[in-house]
Amino acid sequence: MPIYNAPLADMRFILNEVFNAPQFWQANEKLAHLDSATADAILEEMAKFTQNITLSINRSGDEEGARFENGQVYTATNFKDAFKQYAEGGWIGLSADEEWGGQGMPKMLTVLADEMLFATNPSFMLYPLLSVGAGMALSSYASQEQKEKYLPKIYSGEWTGTMCLTEPHAGTDLGIIKTKAEPNADGSYHITGTKIFITGGDHDLTENIIHLVLAKTPDAPAGSRGISLFIVPKYLVNDDGHLDERNAVGPGSIEHKMGIKASATCVMNFDGAKGYLVGNENEGLAAMFVMMNYERLSMGIQGLGASEFAYQNAAQYATDRLQGRSASGTQSPQKPADSILVHGDVRRMLLNARANNEASRAFAVYVAQQLDITKFSTDAEAIKIANDRVALLTPIAKAYLTDTAFNAVLDAQMCFGGHGYIREWGLEQCVRDLRIAQIYEGTNGVQSQDLIGRKVIKNDGAFIQAFIDEIREEVNQLPSELNFIKDVTLDSATEIEVITRYIIDTAHEDANFSNTVAVDYLHAVGLLSFSYMFAKICHAALDKQTEFYQNKLMLARYFVARILPDLKLRIMRIQSGSDIIMHFDQDYFTTQS
Amino acid sequence: MPIYNAPLADMRFILNEVFNAPQFWQANEKLAHLDSATADAILEEMAKFTQNITLSINRSGDEEGARFENGQVYTATNFKDAFKQYAEGGWIGLSADEEWGGQGMPKMLTVLADEMLFATNPSFMLYPLLSVGAGMALSSYASQEQKEKYLPKIYSGEWTGTMCLTEPHAGTDLGIIKTKAEPNADGSYHITGTKIFITGGDHDLTENIIHLVLAKTPDAPAGSRGISLFIVPKYLVNDDGHLDERNAVGPGSIEHKMGIKASATCVMNFDGAKGYLVGNENEGLAAMFVMMNYERLSMGIQGLGASEFAYQNAAQYATDRLQGRSASGTQSPQKPADSILVHGDVRRMLLNARANNEASRAFAVYVAQQLDITKFSTDAEAIKIANDRVALLTPIAKAYLTDTAFNAVLDAQMCFGGHGYIREWGLEQCVRDLRIAQIYEGTNGVQSQDLIGRKVIKNDGAFIQAFIDEIREEVNQLPSELNFIKDVTLDSATEIEVITRYIIDTAHEDANFSNTVAVDYLHAVGLLSFSYMFAKICHAALDKQTEFYQNKLMLARYFVARILPDLKLRIMRIQSGSDIIMHFDQDYFTTQS
Incomplete structure (x- = not known):
């Protein structure tokens, strides 16, 4: 039976000591209601919920899966109860505006709550996550009437939300979607088309589901500039807020997937369903990106949660498993063999995962703080800086955190030997469940294109330079005892500065270049960002004598010695140019002779 | 529906042009019966069998799985028919001695046949693979009477074989197994114990199963020097070769695994089963290692097969999938979007897989040739050299080929975007099925310990130095047109030479060091070996003007630019020492605060 103990000590350390969150909240009028004790109580409550509820239905959810029967979707046993408890606990609206029934908590805190949910049950977590994403898009773009009608029900957990983007022929390239929205006389629209890969497209958790759907109006411009966003409820909603007749939308089937099997991934058919325009026609993609960006950061948290879960289980297994003897002499002569923790290679795998987790957690809180500044600050200059930083770091939070987490989970699985390959220990499910995080909400390859194209080349490196400047300013303040992390972080910053300039220059001459080196x-x-996070962690831990803090410094040393050198390999690859990749004829790839 | 076209053109190129196999066979008395046309006919027949039979039951086998009902195991639909056809085709004994009904084919050829089987159905392939492994152990260590009784039935496919090593508490550390073998008055033994993870431990493919079982006799020395090997048939065999009564051995359950679900992985209970000693008491581990080494090379081929399968499907999908436009200008204006093959990042993933496949295939044939020398040569010096080379390269063939293949399969899966995560396209199964190859038959971590400890440090680097000398001698003969691969291969050889010396010296002072840097x-x-293989490939392809050969040179350039630089990263890590890993207290790993 897999274990999970919410890493509250590390969460408190990151929040309170590395980022001084309570002071940050106190200094902000809109967040001054939140103090350290309240934040702590919220984390402790979530720890209980996830350790007791979501963890207990994770494996059964995988084995049972979501079911599609007689045209509707049924969730796995106890998912409905768990969702009810979750909603009643007020968790869905934790970060939502109080105006719509939310609790108005900052992202710095909610990313930590999200981590626990993803660690214990990613399939479950996706249901409320999509609701919150839909809520965010509506908060930003919907009319007051629409907000009043839908938001309180979504945040209370009476209804859920979805995002309907992908079609069979259109995933990354939304410009070629075919779903049509034809205007009705009453101002609503007639929505026709098929969407695929719709998370929570149907289920039995709530009485209604609010679909946010991308579609094209009859005279829309071609491509991504002709996409509009519509609200399409499963059951139409009366003006008094009660449910009316069933809308012409429903699931055609559910996908059979590698993992997250308890999350219903639906094919959704819109057969002339009634839809309501959100915002203006042809501005749907911008509205959807509010939601997408939120999800993208969350996918990084999915990686972190899985990696923490995998690490904890692997560390416990490695402690208990007796096999072989220490190379430097028997450690437990009274036992038939030593714990496999004596073996350097097992430690290497565990330390890879742990270093990843601690840096990822700091990075998630760092990005969340930037998001909180954009939302709660009143200083226009600070908001602009934070907005640029979020734009730059969102693809990294999504792709780098899931790539490194997937490797960490594989390492943790390997610590179990053959036992990692069977269901019993939970690791094989963790691998399967996490794999999707590298793929959905824009593949990690697409995230890399977004970073290098829109976030770096497009602004001639302004965003990344500002980030590098911040790193230099802060890291230069580290005392000389921390030179082991200070020097390499500054060196890495310079390496990124130089290679960024090289990329921008080369991209101007070679249109294919950036795509070939983006990942x-x-x-x-990502490596520079993690080095920066470890510099912050070390700064906070220095001069504190307990083992907890001293181990933070040691883990940073491990990162410097064993993980950060990958940055040099990445730069070598970037310098090899695009010709070696673009040279081959298209036919080459499918030709053997 | 997944596709597979056996890569016969590349197989012929590797066999005939890179390794000049027909000349090698003609020059050897025991192999002179084999010519190029016969070898080709065998490959073509296997291509048909795998494209038509094993591929067609790969997905259904995964969905249905092996079943455990009423104390026995049933294989998935059509597996029995496929096994019957496979046996009747004479495939099981393809590499076995003619004396026992085999066809006496060299490993250089059979690794290519094995690749096709693993590509199309790894679960199926494991049934005959274990039979052949058991056959090899018996060929080397069993008495004449035992050979006569069991080998012809195994090679004809009337019976299958297993290897029963692992116990619940003993995997890598076989010295602590508890299964007991007490002598009976008639010279047989009374076998009692539980074995786990037994591939093909029970099934309905054949009327009998011959288990090879490791167990300890009552007065056996402690540890791995007190292990003996026993034949334990499912049904006892009369002196006339007919089946007698059921033996007291049977499956207790089957494991529920991440993948290879159609391969029955059994818990086997030996309840006073009758067993027959193979060879001498307390020498069982050596006999089992004959089998293990055979399996280890095969696991590398499992990686290659999966990677080839994944590549072919991803390349076809990428060709057909239209999404976005080329960065250097629209390529297919008549279509709604360009093929995703225009995107550098998609090409990067495909080229990673293809470069891995072509180098892996060459490496497999190279190691197979060394094995053939040990088996068929009459030159004692040549046999010694080849034996040393096989000892050195077996852990690399197992671990490096499966590690690189797993990454290649992940890259191929990513080319599909969300479609790679659902069953339909076959990639998610391929990932799940391949993952075990990094874990079983000695985890890749354990392979690395074997390499660095027994194969390098123990002989003071003699084996690796001989390999480096061979590389230098051969690569130095490359003409200057091939300097792009010649120079880096020679540089890499020197880097390995230097770091090997550093490792040996450091290991003498620090017992933990080698374990921490082994992977x-x-x-x-492995990277040096692949560079050497590409040097051989380029040498064979140079001066041949067709695109097939020119593309080999281009792919080698891709390898040099994009893959080989990883060698420098590995060396940086090795140089970081063991203290950063061994420093942490054992308690640290399971402590949060």
Whole structure:
């Protein structure tokens, strides 16, 4: 039976000591109601909920899966109860505006709550996550009437939300979607088309589901500039807020997937369903990106949660498993063999995962703080800086955190030997469940294109330079005892500065270049970001004598010695140019002779 | 529906042009019966069998799985028919001695046949694979009477074989197994104990199963020097070769696994079963290692097969999938979007897989040739050299080929976007099925310990130095047109030479060191080996003007630019020492605060 103990000590350390969150909240009028004790109580409550509820239905959810029967979807046993408890606990609206029934909590805190949910049950977590994403898009773009009608029900958990983007022929390239929205006389629209990969497209958790749907109006411009966003409820909603007749939308089937099997991934058919325009025609993609960006950060948290879960289970297994003897002499002569923790290679795998978790957690809180500044600050300049930082770091939070987490989960699985391959220990499910995080909400390759194209080349490196400047300013303040992390972080910043300039220059001459090196660049910037996080962690831990803090410094040393050198490899690859990749004829790839 | 076209053109190129196999066979008395046309006919027949039979039951086998009912195991639909056809085709004994009904084919050829089987149905392939492994152990260590009784039935496919090593508490550390073998008055033994993870431990494919079982006799020395090997048939066999009564051995259950679900992985209970000693008491581990080494090379081929299968499907999908436009200008204006093959990042993933496949295939044939020398040569010096080379390269063939293949399969899956995560396209199964190859038959971590400890440090680097000398001698003969691969291969050889000396010296002072750097060292030597293979490939392809050959040179350039630089990263990690890993207290790993 897999274990999970919410890493509250590390969460408190990151929040209170690394980022001084309580002071940050107190200094902000809109967040001054939140103090350290309240934040702590929220984390402790979520720890209980996830350790007791979501963890207990994770494996059964995988084995049972969501079911599609007689045209509707049924969730796995106890999912409905768990969702009810979750909603009643007020968790769905934790970060939502109080105006619509939310609790108005900052992202710095909610990312930590999200981590626990993803660690214990990613399939479950996706149901409320999509609701919150839909809520965000509506908060930003919907009319007051629409907000009043839908938001309180979504945040109370009476209804859920979805995002309906992908079609069989259109995933990354939404410009070619075919779903049509034809205007009705009453101002609503007639929605026709098929959407696929719709998370929570149907289920039995709530009485209604609010679909946010991308579609094209009859005279819309071609491509991504001709996409509009519509609200399409499963059951139409009366003006008094009660449910009316069933809308012409429903699931055609559910996908059979590698993992997250308890999350219903639906094919959704819109057969002339009634839809309501959100915002203006042809501005749907912008509205949807509010939601997408929120999800993208969350996918990074999915990685972190899975990696923490995998690490904890692997560390416990490695402690208990007796096999072989220590190379430097028997450690437990009274036992038939030593714990496999004596073996350097097992430690290497565990330390890879743990270093990843601690840096990822700091990075998630760092990005969340930037998001909180954009939402709660009243200082226009601070908001602009934070907005740029969020734009730059969102693809890294999504892709780098899920790539490194997937490797960490694989390492943790390997600690179990053959036992990692069977269901019993929970690791094989963790691998399967996490794999999707690298793929959905824009593949990690697409995230890398977003980073290198829109976030770096397009602004001639302004966003990344500002980030590098911040790193330099802060890291230069580290005392000389921390030179082991200070020097390499500054060196890495310079390496990124130089290679960024090289990329921008080369991209102007070679249109294909940036696409061929984008993933390596994203990883290089991710490594710099993690080095920066470890510098912050070390700064907070220095001069504190307990083992907890001293181990933070040691883990940072491990990161410097064993993980950060990958940055040099990434840069070598970037310097190899695009010709070696673009040279091959298209036919080459499917030709053997 | 997944596709597979056996890569016969590349197989012929590797066999005939890179390794000049027909000349090698003609020059050897025991292999002179084999010519190029016969070898080709065998490959073509296997291509048909795998494209038509094993591929067609791969997905259904995964969905249905092996079943455990009423104390016995049933294989998935059509597996019995396929096994019957496979046996009747004479495939099981393809590499076995003619004396026992085999066809006496060299490993250089059979690795290519094995690749096709693993590509199309790894679950199926494991049934005959274990039979052949059991046959090899019996061929080497069993008495004449035992050979006559069991080998012809195994090679004809009337019976199958298993290897029963692992116990619940003993995997890598076989010295602590508890299964007991008490002598009976008639010279047989009374076998009692539980074995787990037994591939093909029970099934309905054949009327009998011959288990090879490791157990301890009553007065056996402690540890691995007190292990004996026993034949334990499911049904006892009369002296006339007919089946007698059921033996007291049977499956207790089957494991529920991440993948290879159609392969029955059994818990086997030996309740006073009758067993027959193979060879001498307390020498069982050596006999089992004959089988293990055979399996280890095969696991590398499992990686290659999966990677080839994944590549072919991803390349076809990428060709057909239209999404976005080329960065350097629209390629297919008549279509709604360009093929995703225009995107550099998609090409990068495909080229990673293809470069891995072509180098892996060459490496497999190279190691197979060394095995053939040990088996068929009459030159004692040549046999010794080849034996050393096989000892050195077996852990690399197992671990490096499966590690690189797993990454290649992940890259191929990613080319599908969300479609790679659902069953329909076959990629998610391929990932799940392949993952076990990194874990079983000795985890890749354990392979790395074997390489660095027994194969390098123990002989003071003699084996690796001989390999480096061979590389230098052969690569130095490359003409200057091939300097792009010649120079880096020679440089890499020197880097391995230097780091090997550093490792040996450091290991003498620090007992933990080698364990902490073993995986990085194995990858570094793997990269050198692949560079050597590409040097051989380029040498064979140079001066031949068709696109087929020119593309081999281009792919080698891709390898040099994009893959080989990882060697430098591995060396940086090795140089970081063991203290950063061994420093942490054992308690640290399970402590949060």
